[in-house]
Amino acid sequence: MKVVGKAIPKIDGLAITTGKPVYTEDLVVRDALVVKILRSPYAFARIKSIDVSKAQQLDGVECVLTYKDVPDARFTLAGQTYPEPSPYDRLILDQTLRYVGDEVAIIAAVDEKTALKAVKLIKVEYEILEPVLDFEKAGESGIIIHPEDDVHCNFDIGMDKDKNLVSRQYTEMGNVEEELKKCEIVVEETYYTQAQAQAMMETHRSFTYQDHLSRIVVVSSTQIPFHVRRMLSIALKIPSTKIRVIKPRIGGGFGAKQTACTEIFPALVTMKTGKPAIIVYDRTETFSCSTSRHPMKVTVKMGADKEGFIRAIDIQGISDTGAYGEHASTVFSLVGDKTLPLYNKTRAVRFMGDVVYTNKTPAGALRGYGATQGTFAVESTINKLAEKLNMDPSQLRLMNLIKEGENSLYHYEHMLGSSTLHKCIETGKRMIGWDEKYPRREMGGSKVRGLGMSVTMQGSGIAGIDTASAEVRLNDDGNYTLLIGSTDMGTGSDTILAQMAAEILETSVANVTVNAADTDTSPFDPGSYASSTTYVTGMAVVKASEELKEKILESGALLLGVPAENAEFSGDKVKVVNKDEFISIKKIAEKMVVAKWKHQLSGFATFGSPVSPPPFIAGFAEVEVDMDTGKVQLIDFVAVADCGTVINPSLARTQVEGGIYMGIGLALYEDVRYDYKGRLQTNTFMQYKLPTRRDLGKIRVAFEESYEPTGPFGAKSIGEVVVNTPAPAIMDAVYNATGVRITKLPITPEKIYMGLKK
Amino acid sequence: MQINVVINGKSRSFETDNNEFLADTLRKHGFLSIRQACNTSCCGLCTVWLDEKPVLSCSLLSVKADGRKITTIEGLSQEAEEFAKLLMAEGSDQCGFCSPGFIMTVLAMKRELQNPTEEEILHYLTGNLCRCTGYMGQLRAVKNYLGVK
Numbered sequence: 001m002k003v004v005g006k007a008i009p010k011i012d013g014l015a016i017t018t019g020k021p022v023y024t025e026d027l028v029v030r031d032a033l034v035v036k037i038l039r040s041p042y043a044f045a046r047i048k049s050i051d052v053s054k055a056q057q058l059d060g061v062e063c064v065l066t067y068k069d070v071p072d073a074r075f076t077l078a079g080q081t082y083p084e085p086s087p088y089d090r091l092i093l094d095q096t097l098r099y100v101g102d103e104v105a106i107i108a109a110v111d112e113k114t115a116l117k118a119v120k121l122i123k124v125e126y127e128i129l130e131p132v133l134d135f136e137k138a139g140e141s142g143i144i145i146h147p148e149d150d151v152h153c154n155f156d157i158g159m160d161k162d163k164n165l166v167s168r169q170y171t172e173m174g175n176v177e178e179e180l181k182k183c184e185i186v187v188e189e190t191y192y193t194q195a196q197a198q199a200m201m202e203t204h205r206s207f208t209y210q211d212h213l214s215r216i217v218v219v220s221s222t223q224i225p226f227h228v229r230r231m232l233s234i235a236l237k238i239p240s241t242k243i244r245v246i247k248p249r250i251g252g253g254f255g256a257k258q259t260a261c262t263e264i265f266p267a268l269v270t271m272k273t274g275k276p277a278i279i280v281y282d283r284t285e286t287f288s289c290s291t292s293r294h295p296m297k298v299t300v301k302m303g304a305d306k307e308g309f310i311r312a313i314d315i316q317g318i319s320d321t322g323a324y325g326e327h328a329s330t331v332f333s334l335v336g337d338k339t340l341p342l343y344n345k346t347r348a349v350r351f352m353g354d355v356v357y358t359n360k361t362p363a364g365a366l367r368g369y370g371a372t373q374g375t376f377a378v379e380s381t382i383n384k385l386a387e388k389l390n391m392d393p394s395q396l397r398l399m400n401l402i403k404e405g406e407n408s409l410y411h412y413e414h415m416l417g418s419s420t421l422h423k424c425i426e427t428g429k430r431m432i433g434w435d436e437k438y439p440r441r442e443m444g445g446s447k448v449r450g451l452g453m454s455v456t457m458q459g460s461g462i463a464g465i466d467t468a469s470a471e472v473r474l475n476d477d478g479n480y481t482l483l484i485g486s487t488d489m490g491t492g493s494d495t496i497l498a499q500m501a502a503e504i505l506e507t508s509v510a511n512v513t514v515n516a517a518d519t520d521t522s523p524f525d526p527g528s529y530a531s532s533t534t535y536v537t538g539m540a541v542v543k544a545s546e547e548l549k550e551k552i553l554e555s556g557a558l559l560l561g562v563p564a565e566n567a568e569f570s571g572d573k574v575k576v577v578n579k580d581e582f583i584s585i586k587k588i589a590e591k592m593v594v595a596k597w598k599h600q601l602s603g604f605a606t607f608g609s610p611v612s613p614p615p616f617i618a619g620f621a622e623v624e625v626d627m628d629t630g631k632v633q634l635i636d637f638v639a640v641a642d643c644g645t646v647i648n649p650s651l652a653r654t655q656v657e658g659g660i661y662m663g664i665g666l667a668l669y670e671d672v673r674y675d676y677k678g679r680l681q682t683n684t685f686m687q688y689k690l691p692t693r694r695d696l697g698k699i700r701v702a703f704e705e706s707y708e709p710t711g712p713f714g715a716k717s718i719g720e721v722v723v724n725t726p727a728p729a730i731m732d733a734v735y736n737a738t739g740v741r742i743t744k745l746p747i748t749p750e751k752i753y754m755g756l757k758k
Numbered sequence: 759m760q761i762n763v764v765i766n767g768k769s770r771s772f773e774t775d776n777n778e779f780l781a782d783t784l785r786k787h788g789f790l791s792i793r794q795a796c797n798t799s800c801c802g803l804c805t806v807w808l809d810e811k812p813v814l815s816c817s818l819l820s821v822k823a824d825g826r827k828i829t830t831i832e833g834l835s836q837e838a839e840e841f842a843k844l845l846m847a848e849g850s851d852q853c854g855f856c857s858p859g860f861i862m863t864v865l866a867m868k869r870e871l872q873n874p875t876e877e878e879i880l881h882y883l884t885g886n887l888c889r890c891t892g893y894m895g896q897l898r899a900v901k902n903y904l905g906v907k
Contacts, residue, residue: 009846016854017842017861019791019831026790199889201795201803201855251793251855252889283796490853490890650849654895658852661892685800685887692884693893 003503004713007650010492011509012249022249024221025280028207032276033062035266036115038105038122039289040097043131043359043678044145047095047104047124055107055121060114063273064122065106067093070268074150075235078326078364079224079258081465081526083154087166087325089146092235092264097126098145098323099359100679101289108269108277131359131678135320136297138164138356145323145357157329164357166321167329171336173409174348179312183303187385191300191377192744193727195320195672196293196665198366199690200489202251203286208266209276215242216267221250223257223487224527229519231260232267243267247517253489254662255365258529259326261290287683291364292672294331294355295320298377308389309345310400315378317353319370322362328355331363334370337410338457339378341614343400344408359678365529367662368723371458376745379454379728383735393732394425394434397455404706417613418706418716421455424618424640427702428453432620432638439736446628449635450737453620454728458721459612460711461532467608468532469523470540472501472512472548474601476593478586480505480512480548485525486537487517491719492651493533497541499647500712504545506571523604531615531717534647538712540607548603555601556588613708615716616642619660619725622697623733630753632734634664635697637726644708644716652718656701659722664699665691667727671746761824765789766833774820780806781815784830791831791858795887802886805859806830812866831858837865844902850895852888860886864900873906 015022052064070092078086093103105122109115132141146161153159158168180186206220216238222228225245233240250257266277281290301314315336321328336351366372386393402408404419429435438451471483482501488494498512505512516522525537549569556574557567566577575582593600622636639660646652669689673681682688707714727745735741740755761783762771774783781804784792794816795801804816807829831838838861845851845861860883867874867882874882879900888896901907 007847007849009843010849010851013846013851013854014839014842017845017851017857018835018838019793019858021790023793023855201801201853201887201889202793203795250853251795252853254889283798490855492849492852648849650847650895652849654849654852654891657892657894658890659892662889684798685796686798690887690889692887693897694880694884696893699892699894 001503003499003509004647008495008499008509008648010495010651011498011514012494016249023202023251024205024207024219024248027219027248028278029209029276032207032278033108033110033269033273034112034115035269035277035279036107036119037103037265038107038119040100040102040104042097042126042128043100043133044129045097045126046129048127049125051123052105055118058114058118058121060110061107061118062110062275063108063269064118065093065268067095071235071237073234073237074152075231076326077231077260079227079260079527079529082230085157085329086327087151087153087159089151089325092268099361101361102323106265106268108273132164133358133360133674133678135295135356135358136318138358139354145359165354166325166357167332167355169333170352172350176312176314176348176350179348180301180303180314183311184306185385185388186301186303187381187388188299188301189381189384189743191298191380193296193373193376194745195295195363196366196670197287197688198254198256200252200254200256203283204262204281204290205279206263206266207276207278208270210270210274215244216270218243218245218263218267219248220245220263221257222247222260223253223489223529224260225487225517225519226485226524227527228260228263232263235264236267236271245519247487250489254367255369255529256290257489258365259291283685284683287688288361288680291326291362293366294363296373298335298373300377300381302381302385304385304389308391308396308399310343311346312348313340313343313346315351319355320358320360320363321355322358322360324362326362326364331370335374338371338459339374341408341410342402342455342457344402344406345400346409349409360674361680367659367720369720371456372724375454375456375724376727380731383452383728383732393453394429398422398425401455414611417710418644418708419616420642420704420706421616421618423704424616424642425455427704428618428620428638428640431700431702432622432636434620437622443624446626447624448627448737449622449624450733451620451622452729452732452736453618454725455616455618456721456724457614457616458531458717459614460535460717461609461612462530463612464610466526466530466532466536467606468525468537468540469606470537470544471523472544472603474548474552474589476589478589480507482512482514482541483522484516484537484541485522486533487528489528491655492648493528496534496647496651497538500538500541501545504542505549531720534715535711535717536607536609538715540605542712543605543607544603546603547605548601551601551603552585552588555592556583559583559588559591609710611710613710613716615644615718615721617721617725619729621726621729621733623730623737625734625737625752627738627756630749630756632668632747632749632752633697634668634730636700637664637697638700639725640702640704641718642704642706643718644706644711645714646703646705647713647715652703653701655718656722657699660699660726661691661696663723663726664696666745667730668746669695671748759821761820763823763826763828765828766830772820776821778820779816780818780820780823783820784815789830789832793855793858802863803856803859805862807862807866812863831862834865841865841903844899845896848895848899850891850899852890856886856888860888868904874904
């Protein structure tokens, strides 16, 4: 292959790195009104009265909207394919406020200063209600967060509003209770994971204006343009033909922008005033008033025979979705979906539990999407089981993990298409020096080093649901335009999709212009989430490119006056087989588009897969702990990945390094605290610690390529699987160093110290 | 009030409020490379040079820049591109949102430190956050740029 598999630089790299105006806020149209939100200071309250007259009278204020002024249709902000599995539990503005930061009023003014002044002039009288802050007690609190009659789901997800229950889930294969009884070794542990923030550098933002057809154009830092269009149509009660959504370059997403938290506000202002409007959330608003990772409590019970074959796994959990149910049921289901298929020597597995509402910041999508929480719980239990069996945890995994060509209780009907996970483990062990260093080494003084490991899987797109289309066009001057609806959020997906098209069309990436993520011009794509773009959109691009190539060949043959089977496609020309006679692609393009043939050539394809092939990672951590203070330092993290074929080695490597970094943050640094009134305390980078470049040790990455038969050039996904292994691997490394098992993330020096003192 | 600065080699006058920060003044006047991610002086995205030294423009009052020399990445495009290409070669440009501020810090470091060690590099750059890359590719790019091991 000439283009695929090469470290082609990102096509937008120079513009984004050197500060060119290509992001949402840079592109705002002139004289846009500045939109600000008045937010609830209480975790649970009802508006008794609201007086906006003073704000409205302020010079420069164009629009003040309260719950009395907005459409009353319930909707979800979750970016999922319709019918969404998230409850329709939101109004644009509601008389009831369900968390600190919930929207009370929308203000638009000529500039930011005036808008902020107007926010302060609004007088609200609140009836303060008792909030539900402890998710473990949400069901029995007697307080109902969503009593409204019109909250509804598109289909049954096990909702029971009276118990603050968004979703109840139960999946069992075999009989877990019976199998556990038969097991010679059984271990059990309960884990807690925190509400990690996505913390992409570009906070939430969007702007809107009316075009020449009086349609609302929404330019937004979003991962989901098509879903945003549909959501706006539902929430604003206008036909979707009246809406256009465009995604420019965006400064990171990580799932945050799979929930449409800003677009409705400026869109409504533009609808009401006819004027352009912009909203930019600051960091505090982004922390407090968008979404985060669902915090969970997960209990895992695992049974094995004395040889070490795992026969039963039981996972029971509770997930906290906060005030609204975006991604509530689906994130939770991935706790089981992305852990239980790994261990296929099981005779019974079960996953069950509840997702509940609380009066806290809503949870949503974040890289890993439930698999992260599940991996922490299940892999930590595997490590505990290994200790109980007196086995090396890598050995325990090697004898229990699913292999290529095998099935599992979870996916009984689908054989695993590709996996090099066993090889990933062997390579990772070699890289980190497992056999020499495991489990612990005294380093002199009070310093001890420990090693730990974990494995994980994710998916590649949502099986049977994610469907993407792509078009490749041969332009009049002989180059190509690739039209896609997927949303590069910095990952480089526009580049790798162009690589795929260029590979098939035997041309260079420079000869393929990528036009993406505009609902007026792009073919449908759900957007970039669920690790779907390389695999799902990629396959659509491959098929569209192949179709175009075939058409070019046929047209070339026609113009050469030979049958198609006597012609061959060769990069910049179509030639007659075994002869010097040829016609250039440029000439074909020119003749087909503008001359007598009147037939512009393009390839179009739609792809959706019945399977979601899992990428895998084996992760290995070495930590150093000061036994006197509990201070923990990550020394080395080795991640070995199987993402199928690596389409672009430098971009794939950075995806792994970046994901491991985010996982390290989850494991060691990113703590989330609320006060007793339900106010988020960790709402700036002062309180919420993102790891800096000095907090990490080394992150080392290797790939063990497999070939996924259903993927483009054998590729699977890489974007999410990368975040899952650090927490369990580091947890076990700390345990091996200290004997302290921290089951509640993050693993802080305080917790280790307290454990050491026990 | 009005401030007079030399920005990227050119004399300019900007109208600014007394309580306005330089990042906002610069963006208002078309220097759109200035990006902000934190509002608490923690992220480094808004880094520009004030009299050749890197500063956080989000927490520097514009009036304090009066009479001084400001450099943004727009004024260093050739040098910035040279380093940006090394970032891109590592795939560590990613979303790019933190890059202009990061690059301004790297270019300042190049002027300030001779043949720095890895520890010195990390120390100098530690105030520049990045959520995409895990910093590893950035470090490789910096080492390639400085020609250090």
